[in-house]
Amino acid sequence: MITIWGRLNSHNVKKIAWAVIEMGLAHRRIDMGGAFGFTPEYLMLNPNRMIPTIEDGDVVLWESNAILRYLADAYAPALRSDDPAERAQGDKWMDWQFHFADAQRDAFLGCVRQGKDGSDPAVTQSAKAAAAMMELLDAELAKRPWLSGARFGIADIPMGVYAHTYFSLPVDRPDLPHLAHWYALLQDRPGYADNVMIPLT
Structure with a gap:
């Protein structure tokens, strides 16, 4: 189960939320950033006060395009x-x-x-x-x-x-x-x- 941290009205979060559907990946999304603020738990994952961040097992990753490349390389190589x-x-x-x-x-x-x-x-x-x-x-x-x-x-x-x-x-x-x-x-x-x-x- 991949966890996506970030509010869906963010362009960069939309990228990841759309990508996991394209890839057929089990996931959950937790609102973060903007009106939702940042929890201490989140800032331990990403101290930049930016979204999105994903958790995939032991992998924690931020920067939306880096996340896209990781997900494609790991789970959907046909998309790359x-x-x-x-x-x-x-x-x-x-x-x-x-x-x-x-x-x-x-x-x-x-x-x-x-x-x-x-x-x-x-x-x-x-x-x-x-x-x-x-x-x-x-x-x-x-x-x-x-x-x-x-x-x-x-x-x-x-x-x-x-x-x-x-x-x-x-x-x-x-x-x-x-x-x-x-x-x-x-x-x-x-x-x-x-x-x-x-x-x-």
Whole structure:
């Protein structure tokens, strides 16, 4: 039984909650962080005051993308290419997700947490920066169906979580057909609706 520590309205927790469904892993999730605070027990596992953290037997691990790689390597190798070059291409987009999160942060916080809309200058600037980055992702998805390569894999999970936020915010977005097609495919994946496509809070 894998224990996931973290509140589900966190982008990084959503990654893991979705991934364990894809992998068919027995798990439980314990709310932590944000309004739930941090217990002394949790801070012994992860002193960074960040989420998520997982416990898998004697393995304690934090950093969401490191967790994804560990879970795939341990339990679902089919979700991670055997070819080092292809695997590295997917890893690149997994890590690129953190730059995208920085670009979209003001739009997310403004619209979801502060009651603003697309007319707010900070929201508009952030939305434009996020859209420009999504144009890069759209160009990548024009060359291959998944960020992981020829088939779905863990490299699709980080940006898959952020794609839902991107398409949910009340801001202007350019027409990016390859991105939209990929997002539609994600919505049919096991666990995506229940763990990612939830109200933004």
